[in-house]
Amino acid sequence: MALKNHSGILFKVSIIVALFHIPLFSQDVVQYFKTNCASCHTIGGGRLTGPDLKNVTQRQSREWLVKWILDPEGILNSGDPYALKLQKESRGAIMRRTPGINQDLANALLNLIDEESKKEKSQFAGTRLSDRPLLPGDIEEGRKLFTGQKALINGGPSCIGCHHVNSFNGILGGGRLGPNLTRAYARLQGRKGLSAWLIAPPGLTMSPVFKEHPLDEKEILPLVAFLKNETEKDAPQSSALMINFILFGLGGVVVLLVLFDLIWSRRFKGVRQALLKESKQIFYSKR
Amino acid sequence: MDVRSQISMVFHLDKCIGCHTCSIACKNIWTDRKGTEYMWWNNVETKPGTGYPTKWEDQEKYKGGWENVKGKLKLRSTGKAKIIFNIFHNPHMPSMNDYYEPWTYKYETLFNAPEGTDQPTALPISMVTGKYMDIEAGPNWDDDLSGSPIYAENDPNLSALTPEQKSQLFAIQRLVFFYFPRICNHCLNPACVASCPSGALYKRGEDGIVLIDQERCRGWRSCVAACPYKKSYYNWSTGKSEKCILCFPRIESGQAPACFHSCVGRIRYLGVLLYDADKIEEVAKKSDTELVEAQRSMILDPFDPEVIQAALENGIHEQVITAAQNSPVYKFVKIWKIALPPHIEFRTLPMLFYVPPLLPVMSSFNGDTIKNMGEGFFPDFDKARAPIEFFGKLFAAGNNSKIRYVLKKQMAVRTYRRAVTVGDIEMDLAKKMLREADCSVEEAEAIYKLTSLCTFNDRFVIPPAHREEAIEMLRDPLEYKQSAGFGFREEPKRGS
Numbered sequence: 001m002a003l004k005n006h007s008g009i010l011f012k013v014s015i016i017v018a019l020f021h022i023p024l025f026s027q028d029v030v031q032y033f034k035t036n037c038a039s040c041h042t043i044g045g046g047r048l049t050g051p052d053l054k055n056v057t058q059r060q061s062r063e064w065l066v067k068w069i070l071d072p073e074g075i076l077n078s079g080d081p082y083a084l085k086l087q088k089e090s091r092g093a094i095m096r097r098t099p100g101i102n103q104d105l106a107n108a109l110l111n112l113i114d115e116e117s118k119k120e121k122s123q124f125a126g127t128r129l130s131d132r133p134l135l136p137g138d139i140e141e142g143r144k145l146f147t148g149q150k151a152l153i154n155g156g157p158s159c160i161g162c163h164h165v166n167s168f169n170g171i172l173g174g175g176r177l178g179p180n181l182t183r184a185y186a187r188l189q190g191r192k193g194l195s196a197w198l199i200a201p202p203g204l205t206m207s208p209v210f211k212e213h214p215l216d217e218k219e220i221l222p223l224v225a226f227l228k229n230e231t232e233k234d235a236p237q238s239s240a241l242m243i244n245f246i247l248f249g250l251g252g253v254v255v256l257l258v259l260f261d262l263i264w265s266r267r268f269k270g271v272r273q274a275l276l277k278e279s280k281q282i283f284y285s286k287r
Numbered sequence: 288m289d290v291r292s293q294i295s296m297v298f299h300l301d302k303c304i305g306c307h308t309c310s311i312a313c314k315n316i317w318t319d320r321k322g323t324e325y326m327w328w329n330n331v332e333t334k335p336g337t338g339y340p341t342k343w344e345d346q347e348k349y350k351g352g353w354e355n356v357k358g359k360l361k362l363r364s365t366g367k368a369k370i371i372f373n374i375f376h377n378p379h380m381p382s383m384n385d386y387y388e389p390w391t392y393k394y395e396t397l398f399n400a401p402e403g404t405d406q407p408t409a410l411p412i413s414m415v416t417g418k419y420m421d422i423e424a425g426p427n428w429d430d431d432l433s434g435s436p437i438y439a440e441n442d443p444n445l446s447a448l449t450p451e452q453k454s455q456l457f458a459i460q461r462l463v464f465f466y467f468p469r470i471c472n473h474c475l476n477p478a479c480v481a482s483c484p485s486g487a488l489y490k491r492g493e494d495g496i497v498l499i500d501q502e503r504c505r506g507w508r509s510c511v512a513a514c515p516y517k518k519s520y521y522n523w524s525t526g527k528s529e530k531c532i533l534c535f536p537r538i539e540s541g542q543a544p545a546c547f548h549s550c551v552g553r554i555r556y557l558g559v560l561l562y563d564a565d566k567i568e569e570v571a572k573k574s575d576t577e578l579v580e581a582q583r584s585m586i587l588d589p590f591d592p593e594v595i596q597a598a599l600e601n602g603i604h605e606q607v608i609t610a611a612q613n614s615p616v617y618k619f620v621k622i623w624k625i626a627l628p629p630h631i632e633f634r635t636l637p638m639l640f641y642v643p644p645l646l647p648v649m650s651s652f653n654g655d656t657i658k659n660m661g662e663g664f665f666p667d668f669d670k671a672r673a674p675i676e677f678f679g680k681l682f683a684a685g686n687n688s689k690i691r692y693v694l695k696k697q698m699a700v701r702t703y704r705r706a707v708t709v710g711d712i713e714m715d716l717a718k719k720m721l722r723e724a725d726c727s728v729e730e731a732e733a734i735y736k737l738t739s740l741c742t743f744n745d746r747f748v749i750p751p752a753h754r755e756e757a758i759e760m761l762r763d764p765l766e767y768k769q770s771a772g773f774g775f776r777e778e779p780k781r782g783s
Contacts, residue, residue, distance in 0.1 A: 272341035
């Protein structure tokens with residue numbers, strides 16, 4: 001009995017905890033939209049990677065939209081004609097299921113979009129970045145930010161930690177954890193899409209990392225300029241880099257082994273074999 | 288005074304002929320099981336030589352035994368802090384290479400070989416892997432090879448010798464060697480017991496035999512690393528460590544251990560010693576040169592009424608005290624002072640003592656003539672081929688005066704007996720030698736008798752085990768009275 005009572009309390013507590021975790025409150029929904037949606041969508045600001053969401057509920061049934069938000073890939077795979085049209089319009093980019101999404105949250109997001117659509121100027125109307133033209137100096141500045149020669153102002157990790165661009169020819173190149181960014185500028189459909197992406201990087205890997213340490217506005221344009229330059233150069237992937245990477249790894253292992261051997265050079269290595277070797281040496285040196 | 292009894296041993300090296308009967312007796316009884324093939328709880332080494340495992344005496348390599356660090360006794364191999372860094376691996380253990388890879392022969396190849404121009408041979412097979420192998424080493428690989436430049440020249444005890452002495456020792460036709468049989472010393476301050484993280488090793492209260500509890504052993508092998516004599520071995524089949532048990536089932540039934548019983552040269556003596564356990568730590572901390580004397584001072588006189596009283600109070604049985612009074616070991620070690628502990632500088636206080644061999648040079652071959660050495664019948668032992676320093680390192684932690692005393696006394700007894708039985712030495716001269724050697728005529732006769740004419744019962748004075756008393760400390764002996772011998776040593780594993 002005691003156990004049952006106990007589990008009852010646990011159940012209640014877990015419900016309360018769950019309630020607080022689902023961002024039903026509008027401020028949470030706004031934040032969720034910013035971190036997960038705004039990098040591809042605007043509300044009344046024109047299309048980025050994905051379509052402008054202004055009055056989206058008038059274009060499609062709410063039921064379909066909720067299903068779409070919950071499982072975009074599933075609907076695409078089912079061959080839904082509207083979904084395929086969307087994919088075509090965004091040049092093949094596929095919407096991802098966003099982290100922590102559920103039915104309630106999807107509805108709350110659609111409510112938010114409805115509300116924002118009514119406004120003259122929505123807070124999600126588009127990037128706040130300046131429209132100044134990209135300068136040649138920006139490319140060099142962007143390269144430094146990308147490679148980490150210049151640290152990011154808000155303490156985020158430099159791009160090179162996870163990403164590679166083909167023009168890097170160092171021993172290691174960039175990281176292989178994230179995708180190759182050589183053609184990112186083209187993939188995200190130019191300056192607008194790329195900047196929106198960089199303001200709040202979405203995705204399971206990047207969003208938790210950059211949530212607390214977002215890129216500064218001053219850093220975004222140079223990075224865009226750098227990535228644009230990379231797309232324009234479109235250097236082929238260097239195969240030497242991969243070989244270098246493996247060789248460097250092997251070399252590192254050898255260096256470490258030698259180091260360990262030196263540090264523990266006085267370790268016990270057996271007695272009899274050493275004795276035989278030594279005695280043979282002495283014997284032959286005498287002859 | 289905390290009086291305890293210890294079954295102790297003396298090996299008389301002058302009598303050892305190096306036949307390895309002891310080793311074989313032990314192997315046949317205890318270590319012919321799977322996983323123990325490489326173990327020799329009893330082994331016989333040729334000295335000078337590196338022994339088994341190779342160079343076991345070199346604690347710079349094996350880190351066995353104790354050291355006195357600023358007045359504190361510490362194990363060389365392990366400790367509460369050290370063990371954290373070596374928790375998965377004891378770094379200073381002999382490998383199979385340092386023992387040897389045990390082998391047998393594929394005898395059927397002798398009979399099945401096709402006809403050919405060569406003799407058929409039995410091929411050696413490893414007893415560990417079961418594959419064909421090249422035999423590279425054995426437990427007595429350097430047997431009788433005292434001149435060998437690999438094994439003999441690397442004997443750690445030779446470090447006490449001057450280069451001149453060394454070159455003399457190894458000169459052709461001056462080669463000298465003696466045999467050094469070894470078993471577990473059943474030490475008073477055993478490093479193996481102290482090192483065990485599982486508490487599986489213990490020294491039996493009633494007779495001081497050091498044992499490994501096979502149920503508690505977890506195979507850490509700390510004892511293998513800690514024992515400076517390398518007399519604890521790891522059984523790779525059971526995953527537990529094993530060591531010499533001094534044939535305690537035989538001792539408990541009044542028989543000498545198998546290696547003692549089978550000894551052809553009758554070199555082995557066994558008996559009880561009473562000692563003062565309060566002094567162990569103090570003695571083990573003494574400087575190297577004091578150690579032999581300090582250990583001797585721990586051994587108590589079993590005739591002293593005070594000692595007897597304290598022994599009885601400590602639960603030592605009267606019959607054990609009587610056995611201690613008749614103990615041949617007590618005579619060799621304490622009264623005659625001619626038996627010495629091996630490598631007491633390891634500070635484990637071994638309770639197996641050795642009578643160092645005389646190894647006198649009778650004559651030397653000089654060109655075409657044979658020259659008799661020395662003035663008397665026996666030459667001066669300072670001119671003997673095995674230098675005193677070598678024995679000093681082996682049996683007295685460098686205190687050569689102890690060796691000199693032993694050899695002088697043995698020489699005097701021999702001279703005296705020669706004077707008695709053959710008569711070609713003047714009795715006055717013999718008696719003078721005895722006096723100089725701190726030995727009375729009676730003592731000389733007693734030494735002679737216990738050395739040369741000893742019977743089985745003279746050599747082995749085994750006290751009644753009184754297991755019923757020993758077991759009372761742990762459990763009620765009447766527990767099983769009604770079951771007439773039936774019952775379980777271990778509870779059956781079925782539902783309660």
